[in-house]
Amino acid sequence: MTDPQPPIDLSSYNLDDDVSALPDDIDVLRLEIDRLDAVILGAIKRRSAVSKKIGAARMASGGPRLVHSREVKVLDRFAELGQEGHTLAMLLLRLGRGPLGR
Template sequence: MMTDVMEQNGEPARTERSGVQEHPLDARTGTQEPDAAARIVAIRERIDEIDQALIELWQERARLSQQVGKTRLASGGTRLVLSREQAILERFRTALGADGVQLALLLLRAGRGPL
């Protein structure tokens, strides 16, 4: 049984060029080479696992940070400890550069809310 292969734009995929049989690009991987496509799928599976771990860690960190803030306020402390936030920003900047600072700012906001 033969099935039609469609491009992302809905047009039929070209399967032959100059008399040479050609595999259409795999829409999931962007390659027509089977070994490369399989490798891409495997790598992406690991990326998805890492993404899930990052999401779970993000949520845990935000909960813990919120607990710290509530405990500090309940004991008469300040809403923020700027020296702590600066240390976190510096740690992320040192490890990841400018993008690390942006990531740290997002993490801090998730835990304490916007300023």
């Protein structure tokens, strides 16, 4: 159903490391949250900029601002997170539309 993900090497982010191996130390765990938030925020900002660039390029050649079929694929990608994943994907799509986006 979902497209295969592109071959991106995420190994340096340690996203698959066993969380149960982390110490039960709130300060240490919060540092891990802070690290992950920095990665997520950086990725979201870049995703929004790339999405806007695609929209601008498409409109410059007379195409539509949005492509429903592609947006459905993005929504599918986050479906494993359930309703919250849907909400998250919708927010990502909105961020890529800029201030006039719904």
